[in-house]
Amino acid sequence: xxxxxxxxxxxxxxxxxxxxxxxxxxxxxxxxxxxxxxxxxxxxxxxxxxxxxxxxxxxxxxxxxxxxxxxxxxxxxxxxxxxxxxxxxxxxxxxxxxxxxxxxxxxxxxxxxxxxxxxxxxxxxxxxxxxxxxxxxxxxxxxxxxxxxxxxxxxxxxxxxxxxxxxxxxxxxxxxxxxxxxxxxxxxxxxxxxxxxxxxxxxxxxxxxxxxxxxxxxxxxxxxxxxxxxxxxxxxxxxxxxxxxxxxxxxxxxxxxxxxxxxxxxxxxxxxxxxxxxxxxxxxxxxxxxxxxxxxxxxxxxxxxxxxxxxxxxxxxxxxxxxxxxxxxxxxxxxxxxxxxxxxxxxxxxxxxxxxxxxxxxxxxxxxxxxxxxxxxxxxxxxxxxxxxxxxxxxxxxxxxxxxxxxxxxxxxxxxxxxxxxx
Amino acid sequence: xxxxxxxxxxxxxxxxxxxxxxxxxxxxxxxxxxxxxxxxxxxxxxxxxxxxxxxxxxxxxxxxxxxxxxxxxxxxxxxxxxxxxxxxxxxxxxxxxxxxxxxxxxxxxxxxxxxxxxxxxxxxxxxxxxxxxxxxxxxxxxxxxxxxxxxxxxxxxxxxxxxxxxxxxxxxxxxxxxxxxxxxxxxxxxxxxxxxxxxxxxxxxxxxxxxxxxxxxxxxxxxxxxxxxxxxxxxxxxxxxxxxxxxxxxxxxxxxxxxxxxxxxxxxxxxxxxxxxxxxxxxxxxxxxxxxxxxxxxxxxxxxxxxxxxxxxxxxxxxxxxxxxxxxxxxxxxxxxxxxxxxxxxxxxxxxxxxxxxxxxxxxxxxxxxxxxxxxxxxxxxxxxxxxxxxxxxxxxxxxxxxxxxxxxxxxxxxxxxxxxxx
Numbered sequence: 001x002x003x004x005x006x007x008x009x010x011x012x013x014x015x016x017x018x019x020x021x022x023x024x025x026x027x028x029x030x031x032x033x034x035x036x037x038x039x040x041x042x043x044x045x046x047x048x049x050x051x052x053x054x055x056x057x058x059x060x061x062x063x064x065x066x067x068x069x070x071x072x073x074x075x076x077x078x079x080x081x082x083x084x085x086x087x088x089x090x091x092x093x094x095x096x097x098x099x100x101x102x103x104x105x106x107x108x109x110x111x112x113x114x115x116x117x118x119x120x121x122x123x124x125x126x127x128x129x130x131x132x133x134x135x136x137x138x139x140x141x142x143x144x145x146x147x148x149x150x151x152x153x154x155x156x157x158x159x160x161x162x163x164x165x166x167x168x169x170x171x172x173x174x175x176x177x178x179x180x181x182x183x184x185x186x187x188x189x190x191x192x193x194x195x196x197x198x199x200x201x202x203x204x205x206x207x208x209x210x211x212x213x214x215x216x217x218x219x220x221x222x223x224x225x226x227x228x229x230x231x232x233x234x235x236x237x238x239x240x241x242x243x244x245x246x247x248x249x250x251x252x253x254x255x256x257x258x259x260x261x262x263x264x265x266x267x268x269x270x271x272x273x274x275x276x277x278x279x280x281x282x283x284x285x286x287x288x289x290x291x292x293x294x295x296x297x298x299x300x301x302x303x304x305x306x307x308x309x310x311x312x313x314x315x316x317x318x319x320x321x322x323x324x325x326x327x328x329x330x331x332x333x334x335x336x337x338x339x340x341x342x343x344x345x346x347x348x349x350x351x352x353x354x355x356x357x358x359x360x361x362x363x364x365x366x367x368x369x370x371x372x373x374x375x376x377x378x379x380x381x382x383x384x385x386x387x388x389x390x391x392x393x394x395x396x397x398x399x400x401x402x403x404x405x406x407x408x409x410x411x412x413x414x415x416x417x418x419x420x421x422x423x
Numbered sequence: 424x425x426x427x428x429x430x431x432x433x434x435x436x437x438x439x440x441x442x443x444x445x446x447x448x449x450x451x452x453x454x455x456x457x458x459x460x461x462x463x464x465x466x467x468x469x470x471x472x473x474x475x476x477x478x479x480x481x482x483x484x485x486x487x488x489x490x491x492x493x494x495x496x497x498x499x500x501x502x503x504x505x506x507x508x509x510x511x512x513x514x515x516x517x518x519x520x521x522x523x524x525x526x527x528x529x530x531x532x533x534x535x536x537x538x539x540x541x542x543x544x545x546x547x548x549x550x551x552x553x554x555x556x557x558x559x560x561x562x563x564x565x566x567x568x569x570x571x572x573x574x575x576x577x578x579x580x581x582x583x584x585x586x587x588x589x590x591x592x593x594x595x596x597x598x599x600x601x602x603x604x605x606x607x608x609x610x611x612x613x614x615x616x617x618x619x620x621x622x623x624x625x626x627x628x629x630x631x632x633x634x635x636x637x638x639x640x641x642x643x644x645x646x647x648x649x650x651x652x653x654x655x656x657x658x659x660x661x662x663x664x665x666x667x668x669x670x671x672x673x674x675x676x677x678x679x680x681x682x683x684x685x686x687x688x689x690x691x692x693x694x695x696x697x698x699x700x701x702x703x704x705x706x707x708x709x710x711x712x713x714x715x716x717x718x719x720x721x722x723x724x725x726x727x728x729x730x731x732x733x734x735x736x737x738x739x740x741x742x743x744x745x746x747x748x749x750x751x752x753x754x755x756x757x758x759x760x761x762x763x764x765x766x767x768x769x770x771x772x773x774x775x776x777x778x779x780x781x782x783x784x785x786x787x788x789x790x791x792x793x794x795x796x797x798x799x800x801x802x803x804x805x806x807x808x809x810x811x812x813x814x815x816x817x818x819x820x821x822x823x824x825x826x827x828x829x830x831x832x833x834x835x836x837x838x839x840x841x842x843x844x845x846x
């Protein structure tokens with residue numbers, strides 16, 4: 001029966017077996033301390049003899065648990081016997097048991113299989129696992145149906161640029177940029193409320209700290225909404241649940257990065273500003289004339305929101321029609337759409353969609369599109385589709401911004417960019 | 424405030440608003456019955472006048488709820504006013520409000536956006552959503568970390584055949600056949616216990632009722648196991664949880680297909696038979712000499728298991744080395760690996776993996792492989808990897824076998840096969 005690090009403090013005076021990775025060896029003359037790492041934490045073990053094994057080897061130890069205030073969980077193990085389960089080569093390409101801050105991002109990602117062993121780096125994916133869990137829990141509790149839709153698409157609803165091509169038997173298909181088409185289709189079937197957490201692909205050449213060519217998208221779509229306000233309010237509720245759960249259950253991961261999550265009630269304070277107003281605020285904050293809301297502008301908006309509303313986030317709505325996809329529901333010269341900027345980074349785009357077939361057909365020429373060119377998409381609307389809308393949250397971006405990571409690639413276990421397709 | 428079908432029985436005597444799809448119109452002289460479908464069920468509404476709208480149009484109705492034993496949920500609505508939110512074209516390519524059994528699979532899949540509206544067909548994906556939920560709930564409750572790993576891989580760990588090629592900027596990559604490499608890598612980092620529910624791709628040309636070229640794989644990998652028995656026992660626990668929850672929460676979906684889930688305690692009765700023994704049983708059952716365990720053999724094994732053990736499933740272990748991938752942990756001339764056959768269909772393959780670097784290196788030539796050819800994979804083992812193993816459950820196959828669907832494609836919302844890349 002294996003004892004985990006987290007339970008060691010409750011076993012004082014008992015003989016236990018522990019297993020894990022050799023995290024650190026400290027030789028103090030005749031006595032040697034070996035720190036063993038398992039999925040729940042660190043275990044200090046005391047050897048009377050010199051130890052011969054290498055860091056990162058896998059070891060099983062039997063020994064007596066004794067109290068020691070200086071050891072993790074207030075206990076250490078006096079080793080009676082041990083067994084090496086797997087030997088690690090001594091030439092680790094990067095250190096596992098040191099602060100990773102000194103490593104540059106290429107060293108971390110080129111040696112990803114080793115860098116993920118670092119407890120601070122691993123904490124990113126412990127938190128990401130929790131975020132995936134909280135998303136799923138909340139959506140199911142709200143009566144949403146979880147779907148898994150095809151990533152191999154015959155044509156690009158959002159246009160042919162930025163798509164990766166797949167050789168599919170005798171033809172070519174594309175990797176989906178989003179489940180947009182499918183989530184609208186599923187809503188129209190009568191499921192009404194759907195979500196999906198899956199990969200999405202963008203064949204964009206830029207290499208920035210905010211972009212991934214393959215990312216995980218948490219997509220939401222819901223029927224019988226009035227406008228984008230319903231969607232923004234629902235997103236507030238999702239974030240409240242996620243932040244409440246993280247605060248409760250993921251203190252260790254926050255601590256590893258010296259990070260905090262927003263107070264969940266503050267989600268109600270997130271201001272909603274019109275696209276034009278957003279540009280004015282950015283001009284006032286930065287002293288620069290604004291044509292597009294740039295990354296710098298997004299940061300300025302969050303600084304403003306923190307100062308004026310006490311929350312590091314803001315919704316931008318009222319986007320002009322030409323800045324949004326053709327399927328966005330119009331409202332005068334603008335659209336019923338929104339972005340959410342969180343801690344200086346856009347983490348969500350969403351909006352109400354056109355659901356009436358005549359409106360869709362009337363809209364297409366304005367975007368240089370034809371009904372035939374959209375494949376099966378118009379079928380969704382031809383046979384009756386309720387008012388609906390949705391949004392997506394980028395899972396890596398949310399992880400990044402919660403922990404304060406400087407590059408979104410750090411929040412992907414095996415990130416893909418223009419030059420990186422390994423490991 | 425919208426009232427849902429499921430709540431109508433509690434609103435008798437009140438004026439309510441309901442919204443949904445026009446499912447069926449029944450004209451009885453001056454009185455017309457319109458059945459409205461929403462995500463929770465059917466609502467009978469009574470119009471005093473002739474109605475002009477088409478099936479599948481989206482309608483909002485205000486009216487008085489009155490008791491009617493013959494109506495769904497024991498209540499119907501006397502319509503006061505209504506509004507058409509979206510008009511459906513009258514030329515539905517396939518009927519929505521009839522039993523789908525008369526439609527062949529091509530009619531169902533070619534017209535997928537419409538066929539998914541059929542309540543019986545939609546029930547498949549209501550159940551699949553629930554299965555995804557129960558998997559996630561159980562795994563998180565057991566301390567597993569959920570991961571989302573890249574589907575774009577530079578080389579194929581399981582060999583180059585059966586891989587789809589992606590044009591990735593100036594190079595070519597492949598769509599992952601499974602997260603095998605990444606789940607082992609994540610286990611080796613110290614996470615120890617991981618799972619992923621994501622798409623997997625097989626570029627196999629066959630078109631059978633058991634295969635999809637893109638499917639959803641529920642992958643599990645765990646460290647510090649002894650052998651495949653630990654894995655089979657863990658899979659029993661997963662299935663117990665899933666079947667218990669389905670029995671409790673998804674009666675409507677089971678009823679739609681006249682289906683039952685196995686009694687969850689019966690998972691402990693699933694026999695474990697050796698690969699050689701399995702072939703003998705098949706020979707006895709079918710009277711035919713057996714070289715490979717074929718689909719017919721899998722059905723015969725489950726008939727035998729039901730008769731002899733009272734459960735429609737069996738584990739097969741003791742697979743010969745040459746029938747398993749190179750990374751399978753050997754045991755004499757066989758391997759520590761297993762399949763699970765459920766209701767006549769293989770739904771799981773798994774096993775302990777080689778975790779010791781010297782054993783891996785020694786194994787490669789026997790499979791015609793080299794260390795260099797495996798890219799980053801050997802790095803996992805070179806720097807210390809605990810004993811571990813895992814398995815995968817095909818989500819569509821499990822859905823299919825629970826509901827008794829004749830073709831696995833029916834259990835994928837937008838299935839992909841050699842000829843089908845739309846809708």
